[in-house]
Amino acid sequence: MPITAAQIESNGWVLRLTLTGTPGSFASYALDPGGTPRLALTSAHPGFVKSAGTAVAGSYARAFVGTKPLRKPVNPASPTVAVIDETDLGGGSIRVRIALSTWIYATDTGITLSAAAGWRTGETAQAGISVSNGSTLAAPIPIMRWVLPNYDVTTGTFRLSLIVGSHHPVGFEPVAGVKFTATDGTNVKTVWTTALGTDSTYGDNLRCYTATIDPATATALTAGLLRCDAEVYPWLGAMRPTDTAGTKSMATLASDGLNTAAASPFVIGYDPAGSRYSNAFVYVDPAGTATASVTMVATTLAGARAVPQASRANSVSVAVQAGYLANRTLAAANGGAAVTRSVDGLQIVLAPATHAGIGSTNVTFGTQSAEIPILLMGDPADANPRANCIIQTGATPNLRAARMRLRNLMVQTGTTSLFASSTSTFWLDGVEVRGKAGLETNTAIALSSAAPAAGKSNLSITNCRIWRTGWAISAANLKNKLMRATQHSRAGYGSVMVKNRFIPKAEDPTVTGQQYTYQMVSDVADIGSLEDVVLAYNDGRYSDGVFLQTRTVAAATAGTTWPSYRRHLILNNLVERIGNTQSNLANYGEDESCTMSYIVHEGNSFVGDRFNAYYSDPFPTTVADTNSQYNEAFAIRLANNFHDRQPSKQDDFLDNQTATLRGTADGYRPQMIYAWGPHYGVGYEGNFEAGRTTSLTIAQHEYFGLRSVGADIIRDPQFVNDLSITGPGGAAAPGGGDYTPGPASPLKGRVLRGNSDRDVFGAARVSGGAAGAIEAPGTAPTALSPDGGRSSQTAAGTLVGLMLPLAPANGRSGHAAMVTALGWSAVVSPMGGTLADRAATTITGLGLSLTPAGARNAQAATSPSLGVSSVLAPASSLLGSMASIGAVDPVGGGVALVPDISAMQLLPAPALLLPDGALAALHTLFVRADPRTLFVK
Numbered sequence: 001m002p003i004t005a006a007q008i009e010s011n012g013w014v015l016r017l018t019l020t021g022t023p024g025s026f027a028s029y030a031l032d033p034g035g036t037p038r039l040a041l042t043s044a045h046p047g048f049v050k051s052a053g054t055a056v057a058g059s060y061a062r063a064f065v066g067t068k069p070l071r072k073p074v075n076p077a078s079p080t081v082a083v084i085d086e087t088d089l090g091g092g093s094i095r096v097r098i099a100l101s102t103w104i105y106a107t108d109t110g111i112t113l114s115a116a117a118g119w120r121t122g123e124t125a126q127a128g129i130s131v132s133n134g135s136t137l138a139a140p141i142p143i144m145r146w147v148l149p150n151y152d153v154t155t156g157t158f159r160l161s162l163i164v165g166s167h168h169p170v171g172f173e174p175v176a177g178v179k180f181t182a183t184d185g186t187n188v189k190t191v192w193t194t195a196l197g198t199d200s201t202y203g204d205n206l207r208c209y210t211a212t213i214d215p216a217t218a219t220a221l222t223a224g225l226l227r228c229d230a231e232v233y234p235w236l237g238a239m240r241p242t243d244t245a246g247t248k249s250m251a252t253l254a255s256d257g258l259n260t261a262a263a264s265p266f267v268i269g270y271d272p273a274g275s276r277y278s279n280a281f282v283y284v285d286p287a288g289t290a291t292a293s294v295t296m297v298a299t300t301l302a303g304a305r306a307v308p309q310a311s312r313a314n315s316v317s318v319a320v321q322a323g324y325l326a327n328r329t330l331a332a333a334n335g336g337a338a339v340t341r342s343v344d345g346l347q348i349v350l351a352p353a354t355h356a357g358i359g360s361t362n363v364t365f366g367t368q369s370a371e372i373p374i375l376l377m378g379d380p381a382d383a384n385p386r387a388n389c390i391i392q393t394g395a396t397p398n399l400r401a402a403r404m405r406l407r408n409l410m411v412q413t414g415t416t417s418l419f420a421s422s423t424s425t426f427w428l429d430g431v432e433v434r435g436k437a438g439l440e441t442n443t444a445i446a447l448s449s450a451a452p453a454a455g456k457s458n459l460s461i462t463n464c465r466i467w468r469t470g471w472a473i474s475a476a477n478l479k480n481k482l483m484r485a486t487q488h489s490r491a492g493y494g495s496v497m498v499k500n501r502f503i504p505k506a507e508d509p510t511v512t513g514q515q516y517t518y519q520m521v522s523d524v525a526d527i528g529s530l531e532d533v534v535l536a537y538n539d540g541r542y543s544d545g546v547f548l549q550t551r552t553v554a555a556a557t558a559g560t561t562w563p564s565y566r567r568h569l570i571l572n573n574l575v576e577r578i579g580n581t582q583s584n585l586a587n588y589g590e591d592e593s594c595t596m597s598y599i600v601h602e603g604n605s606f607v608g609d610r611f612n613a614y615y616s617d618p619f620p621t622t623v624a625d626t627n628s629q630y631n632e633a634f635a636i637r638l639a640n641n642f643h644d645r646q647p648s649k650q651d652d653f654l655d656n657q658t659a660t661l662r663g664t665a666d667g668y669r670p671q672m673i674y675a676w677g678p679h680y681g682v683g684y685e686g687n688f689e690a691g692r693t694t695s696l697t698i699a700q701h702e703y704f705g706l707r708s709v710g711a712d713i714i715r716d717p718q719f720v721n722d723l724s725i726t727g728p729g730g731a732a733a734p735g736g737g738d739y740t741p742g743p744a745s746p747l748k749g750r751v752l753r754g755n756s757d758r759d760v761f762g763a764a765r766v767s768g769g770a771a772g773a774i775e776a777p778g779t780a781p782t783a784l785s786p787d788g789g790r791s792s793q794t795a796a797g798t799l800v801g802l803m804l805p806l807a808p809a810n811g812r813s814g815h816a817a818m819v820t821a822l823g824w825s826a827v828v829s830p831m832g833g834t835l836a837d838r839a840a841t842t843i844t845g846l847g848l849s850l851t852p853a854g855a856r857n858a859q860a861a862t863s864p865s866l867g868v869s870s871v872l873a874p875a876s877s878l879l880g881s882m883a884s885i886g887a888v889d890p891v892g893g894g895v896a897l898v899p900d901i902s903a904m905q906l907l908p909a910p911a912l913l914l915p916d917g918a919l920a921a922l923h924t925l926f927v928r929a930d931p932r933t934l935f936v937k
Contacts, residue, residue, distance in 0.1 A: 004093070006129050007111050008104045011634065011674075012137030013037070014100040015066055015113075021120070023086045023094055028121045029346040033101060033706060038119035039066030041100070043108040045139065047168075048176040050194045055177030060168070062108065062236075066098040066119075068680060074670040079671050090577045094349065095149045096120075099680035101568040101706055103167075103635050105139040108239075113852050139237040140167045140598050140635055142175055142374045142571040143536045144230070145496040146266045147208055148201060149427050149460040149482055150257030151372055151403070153277050153345055154215075159921040160191075160228050160266060161199040161210040163498065163534055164602045165569035165755045167637045167683070172196075172757035172765050177232040178209040182582040184222040184270075185250040185335045189213050193198065196757055202485035204499040206537065206689030207758045215270055223276050224333030225253045228266040241265075250335030254371050258425065258456040260481065260521075261528030262493060262567075268545060269345065269372045276330060277345030277372045282319035283324040285351040288312030290361065292321035301349060301380075312351075315359025317378060317397045319348040323374075324367045324400075333934040336371065343401055343841040344372040350389040350409055351396055351610035352382045355819030357394025358418065365400060373427060378410075385409055386432045386465075393436075396420035396448065406431050416620040424450045425458040426478075431462040434468040434714035443470035449477045457481035457495070466490070467508045472516075479529060481523055491516035491549070504542035514545035514581060517685050524563070527553045536571040537760050542735040544579035547606070548586040552594055560595035561632055570601045572760045574739060574773040576724045577608025577644075589631045590614030590649065596633040598677070602755055603640045603765075605773035608724035609693055614638075614676035616650035619657065626658040626669060633675035638705070640686040640751045642739075644726050645711060647699035650679045686750040688771040690724040707750045718745040739932055741776040748776045755786035 005018040007401035031038050043065050071082040087095045104111070111131035119123050143165040151159075158786040160182070166174045177194035199206045213228070215221035227250055229243040244263050259269030271277045281304035282296050289311060296313050298304040299870040313319040323343035330339040342814045343900055346369075376384025389409040393416045404419065405427040411418060419426075426447050433446055446469070452458040459480040465472060465487045472490040473480065479493035489503035489511050502517050517540045521529040530553045540547055551566060558564035575585060588596050590612045601613065616631035638646075655667035678681070684705025691711025704710035723729060723737030741747040751769040759765060770776035 003113070003115060003126055004032075004130055004912070006110065006305075008108075008131060008133045008135045009097070010134050010136045011677065011679045012104045012106075012135035013100050013102075013680070014070065015041070015100055015131070015342040015635075015700045016095060017098060017726050018093060018095050019120075019123075021094050021122075021267065022092075023088050024084070025897070026082070026084050029069060029119055030120075033065050033067040033703075036116070036339055037065035038125075039098065040116075041065065041111060041115045042279060043111040045105065045108050045236050046715060047236040050176050050241070053194060054179070054192050055175075055194060056567070060236040062102075064104075065100045065706075067101050067706075068099050070097040070099055070676075071702070073623070073673050073719045074668045076668075077664070079666050087490060099681060099703065101685075103136050103137060103677070104133065104135045106133070106135050106144040107139050108133055108135065118339060134450070137635060141237060141240045142166045142232045142234050143262075143532050143534065143567045143598075144232055144240065144242075145262050145532055147199065147206060147484060147496060147498060148266070148483065149429070149462060150267045151427075152269055153268060153372055154214060155278065156269055157201065157212050157214045158212060159212050160230070161201075161206070161208050162230050162232070163208040163496070163569075164232055165534070165571060166234050166236075167598070167600060167635065168234065169753050169755050170235050171767070172754050174755045175234045175681075176211075177233045178211075179233070180211045180213065180228065181248070181758060182213045182215065182221065182226050182228045183232075183248050183250075184224065184226055184333075185248075187219045187221055187228070189215060189218075189221065190246075202499070204380055204485040204537075204658060204759075205762055206484070207756050220272075221270060222271055223270050223335055225250075225336055226268050226270050226334065227253055227256075228268065229328070230266075238497075240291070241708055249601075253334070254336055255453075255456065257514065258452070258458065258481075259528060260455055260457050260479065260526055262532035264528075269411055270343070278347075280323060280326065280328065280343075280345065281347045281349060282322050283307060283312050283349050283351065284314070284316060284319050284355065285309055285312040286314055286353050286355055288314035288318075288361070289707075290314050290318055292325055292361065294322060294325040294327075294596050296322040301347070304349065310788075312500045313348075315355065315357070315361065316348055316391070317359030317361040317363060317399060319367055320346070320367065320374065320399050321361055321690050322361045324364050330371065332912070339368050339370045341366045342368055342370070342881040343374055343655070344369050345375065345603070347375045347377065349380075350376070350378050350385075350391060352379055352385070352388040354412075354873075355391040356396065357392060358399070360395050360397055362398045363400040367400035369401045373405040373425065374401050376409070377407040385886050386430065391418070393418045393444070393446065395789075398422045406427060412436045413442065413444060413446045413471055415442055415444050417445050419448055422450070424452065426463050430463045431465075433464065433466040433471065434472065435510070440468045441470045443472070445475045445478075446471045447475075447478060451477045452479050455526060457529065461486050461494070464488075467503050468510050470510075474519060474522065479526075481529075485860055489515075492518045492538075493521070495521055495529045495532070497538060498534060498536045499538065501539045502542055505544075506542075506734070514579075515543075516545055516549050517543045517547045517575070520551040522551055522759055524552060524554045525557060527557050531567045532569070533567075534569045534571070535573060536569060538573045539760065540573055541576040541737065543577055543585070543608075545580055546583050546585065547575050548587060550588060552592075555595070558595070561842065562593045562595045565594060565596045568599045568601075569755075570604060572603040572756055572758075572773050573605075575604065575606045575608075575706065576735055576737055576739070578723070578725055578733055578735040579726070585611045586611065586613060588613040589633065590617050591619040593618040593629055594631055596631070596636065598635045599637070600755065601636065601638045603773060605642045605645075605760075606644065607642065607737070607739055608644055608726045609720070610647060611643050612647060612649075612894045614675060614678035615649045616672045616812060620661060623661050626661055630669070630672045630673065631675045634680050636678055636683050638678065638684045638687060638752055640771050642689070642717060642747055643687070643689045644724075645691060645693045645713075646689050648679045648701045650701050655794050681708065683904050684708055686752065686771055688715075688717065688750065690717050690726070697719060707752070709746065715746060717747055718742040739772065740774045741770045741772065743778065745770065745776060747771045781907040837870060840862070
């Protein structure tokens with residue numbers, strides 16, 4: 001009874017098979033996707049591979065499997081009983097629809113199917129079955145966001161940092177590489193990075209793609225605004241640039257850094273001589289004068305301090321007026337026009353004192369901060385300017401200054417705002433915001449601003465502490481682009497929110513009632529602020545309300561069927577629910593009509609009740625609604641997460657609202673099939689759902705994904721110290737638990753790949769690691785640093801343990817640039833030796849790299865390995881399934897492995913030994929019946 005035809009349906013996740021035979025039932029199919037998959041498919045897709053420190057066009061080999069036969073959307077005879085989706089075509093032929101483990105794109109080619117004996121009762125094995133690709137699903141593009149604020153000033157080398165997520169990481173690398181450029185409109189500097197790095201600008205060790213630009217080397221860049229761009233090269237799919245026009249236009253650079261869209265340039269002010277932006281200082285002392293004078297402005301901070309106390313500016317507004325009187329002019333540069341009466345980069349330094357408001361002086365019309373914001377900062381000579389240099393809200397004169405950066409000081413809020421609407425953009429940098437004594441709960445807006453122009457942002461928050469104030473950051477005219485390394489006791493807010501910490505009520509007793517933890521920007525008309533939303537590495541413990549308040553883009557704006565959620569990266573967040581609340585941690589699709597697409601939801605721990613996501617569960621109010629409403633959900637990656645509950649509401653066999661509106665006993669809605677991909681676990685892998693809530697008999701997934709456990713029963717995740725609402729303490733639990741998986745935790749052994757090589761607290765992610773935001777100890781081996789030797793990792797990194805392959809003497813690296821090896825491993829640095837793993841290299845493989853004293857890096861992509869011995873894969877680390885490969889190894893001309901490892905399983909197997917000079921290139925599928933079989937070039 002052979003398969004006579006095979007096709008991928010237009011939705012990209014259903015395999016339609018035609019075969020000779022008679023109709024069966026669910027019991028007729030033994031696909032075993034989590035064990036020995038009996039329907040295995042491969043394909044190829046264009047993408048990129050690493051080559052000599054860059055990314056070049058290549059082919060991405062994919063492996064995926066059939067998981068489960070579909071059911072029919074409705075069974076009128078018995079609405080709660082599932083019926084298999086088989087069709088009798090007559091003439092002894094039937095058709096069946098099978099869910100796949102991952103999404104297939106219109107641009108996948110060469111799809112072939114192998115069917116093992118017994119995949120259906122009585123079926124024999126078949127190989128090499130050609131599968132026609134009817135998918136209309138577009139391949140995903142990378143999700144990306146700049147993670148540093150725009151319009152900083154540099155006198156020399158500066159950093160560019162971009163956080164990136166993809167649907168198809170290889171090992172623990174989201175993409176093959178990122179190319180950064182910086183230009184003054186004429187000259188261009190280019191730096192490539194092909195590995196994740198660490199941005200420690202705010203001491204948070206953020207893992208992202210990062211590079212430094214030296215504008216003074218070779219052909220030097222010109223002082224003024226510099227345009228910086230990135231091109232992101234994914235393993236699968238098309239390159240995504242920040243410069244979509246490809247022209248590197250400088251015409252509107254003075255405002256382009258405020259763009260809300262991710263595909264926008266990063267802008268920095270370059271001032272190598274310190275004479276364009278950096279040479280104007282005013283010292284503000286409450287004991288000074290309210291009469292502005294040009295003599296208040298000095299070219300150095302020491303000079304500004306030297307102004308006699310009685311002649312100093314007594315307020316911020318007087319200082320800005322003094323800047324006006326200084327009559328600075330910025331010469332035209334880098335495509336920008338000359339700026340007269342410039343206060344760009346004016347540094348206003350607050351003396352240690354309490355400053356009552358920003359003053360009462362209206363600054364003269366014509367003052368401009370057209371390129372770089374005014375810097376308002378606490379006195380750097382003070383031991384603790386964030387505690388001692390205090391500016392309070394009060395009168396709001398017209399500063400005539402569009403841009404303001406506040407750094408290293410305290411803002412005390414009250415009943416009014418700190419600035420008037422003439423100041424339209426803000427950057428809070430190292431600022432403590434809290435209420436005045438007695439006004440800690442007042443909800444007055446701390447920063448008042450004019451509404452930003454369409455498609456523009458007007459706020460960034462970095463390294464701040466915002467607490468003991470009723471101000472919840474968001475306001476009608478504030479649109480936050482970046483919130484990073486900030487502690488907050490009320491809702492965080494922005495388009496990219498990374499490395500933040502939620503302050504519990506025990507630390508901030510002025511906060512009462514349930515609080516949102518994070519909110520997306522609330523502007524449904526601004527597609528740029530609501531796509532490529534990034535929520536990553538946040539410590540959201542002590543949450544007693546909604547963790548993430550989601551926002552949709554209007555359907556007409558997004559070009560989707562319904563209001564749209566598109567390209568969200570929810571990565572490595574630790575969330576703990578406490579208190580007696582029924583609020584969901586987040587909603588995507590519940591009680592709303594929406595289109596959800598191209599989302600990456602990975603490596604999170606959502607402890608305590610529900611994360612309701614990727615539903616098709618709109619809220620009908622009429623009989624017509626019950627027959628027409630539906631949601632869409634496609635191209636979603638949900639991987640490596642812990643959820644206490646991640647339910648799936650789809651067609652709802654017996655939806656109570658529908659039944660009530662119809663006045664009948666049935667509530668089924670057969671049109672509710674367009675979010676069934678997530679319902680069948682398509683794109684899901686490595687997840688663990690504990691089910692420690694009620695109602696486990698409803699809202700179940702049909703299949704929860706490879707290497708995953710769904711909530712069919714309650715399971716103990718065995719955390720080190722669970723202080724959430726679902727832990728032993730229940731609603732009385734105080735929060736602040738330790739959600740590290742214990743030694744026997746069932747979360748371990750589920751992760752094979754991901755979008756970050758670090759967990760929420762910086763520990764190394766490893767193959768075979770734990771689902772959730774925290775890697776399990778013991779999963780990553782201990783790093784060895786010999787007596788007197790240097791760290792085997794860079795100073796800014798976290799020791800990640802025994803990593804990388806053994807390379808035979810004089811042989812090639814067993815871990816070539818494009819190959820992902822999987823298993824447990826170690827780096828050994830000999831006494832006095834140099835780094836075995838240089839800074840630009842991300843270790844994602846298995847094995848052990850030995851580098852003798854004085855030897856070069858054994859892991860460099862283009863250098864020979866000078867170590868000893870061979871590539872070892874220990875017992876239980878073999879990949880049970882791997883696709884044929886199509887990318888060329890740029891080092892040795894062999895075949896390099898770039899697998900889609902969503903279908904790979906960890907199987908017990910003996911150790912492998914590759915002899916001297918062998919290249920770790922694997923062909924076809926491992927023979928599961930005999931895992932000792934290995935093919936090498």
